[in-house]
Amino acid sequence: TQLLEQSPQFLSIQEGENLTVYCNSSSVFSSLQWYRQEPGEGPVLLVTVVTGGEVKKLKRLTFQFGDARKDSSLHITAAQPGDTGLYLCAGAHNNAGNMLTFGGGTRLMVKP
Amino acid sequence: GAVVSQHPSRVICKSGTSVKIECRSLDFQATTMFWYRQFPKKSLMLMATSNEGSKATYEQGVEKDKFLINHASLTLSTLTVTSAHPEDSSFYICSARDSAPYEQYFGPGTRLTVT
Numbered sequence: 001t002q003l004l005e006q007s008p009q010f011l012s013i014q015e016g017e018n019l020t021v022y023c024n025s026s027s028v029f030s031s032l033q034w035y036r037q038e039p040g041e042g043p044v045l046l047v048t049v050v051t052g053g054e055v056k057k058l059k060r061l062t063f064q065f066g067d068a069r070k071d072s073s074l075h076i077t078a079a080q081p082g083d084t085g086l087y088l089c090a091g092a093h094n095n096a097g098n099m100l101t102f103g104g105g106t107r108l109m110v111k112p
Numbered sequence: 113g114a115v116v117s118q119h120p121s122r123v124i125c126k127s128g129t130s131v132k133i134e135c136r137s138l139d140f141q142a143t144t145m146f147w148y149r150q151f152p153k154k155s156l157m158l159m160a161t162s163n164e165g166s167k168a169t170y171e172q173g174v175e176k177d178k179f180l181i182n183h184a185s186l187t188l189s190t191l192t193v194t195s196a197h198p199e200d201s202s203f204y205i206c207s208a209r210d211s212a213p214y215e216q217y218f219g220p221g222t223r224l225t226v227t
Binding site for chain 1: 116118146153154155156158161203205207215216217218219220221223
């Protein structure tokens with residue numbers, strides 16, 4: 001079983017603050033996805049990173065894939081209450097039929 | 113992005129009955145779909161991989177006779193929870209993979225409550 005450790009598990013911050021969520025593994029992934037999930041709904045894909053060292057930006061969200069493709073981070077600038085939700089990272093392995101291994105999730109609460 | 117639907121979104125059934133959940137890819141063909149289970153405030157747990165036209169591949173610890181999966185077409189996979197018990201109550205989510213090799217798109221989930 002390839003583990004994907006996500007931290008922190010829970011984060012409560014004030015509106016306007018910055019935050020970073022980390023996903024770490026000892027395994028190399030062919031790609032890594034970040035999802036956001038709201039209560040009672042399915043996860044929504046935010047971004048896919050494929051190349052080691054890749055950085056992708058989505059408005060106030062910055063995603064980075066580690067050079068060795070074993071880790072990734074999500075940085076949110078000036079968080080807003082609408083960012084509240086469960087953030088999930090998921091790594092894919094080419095040699096495992098591209099099944100996803102999910103991190104444990106980070107539950108983010110942004111207070112107004 | 114690609115759209116995946118699930119039906120029903122919420123179901124309550126009595127212990128001992130069976131419940132069928134449908135997962136459809138609406139705007140793309142999916143040779144592979146996945147079924148997950150999610151407990152409150154937890155991450156997703158993969159139950160099985162559903163392949164069109166062949167038998168599903170179940171993860172360790174998932175009873176294939178209890179969770180029947182059928183992937184009869186490129187746009188539809190079904191999960192049937194047979195002889196449901198209260199401990200089967202959970203949030204079940206499907207996903208489908210399109211032609212891009214890495215990305216999965218998730219359905220909105222089905223909340224199953226067994227009384």
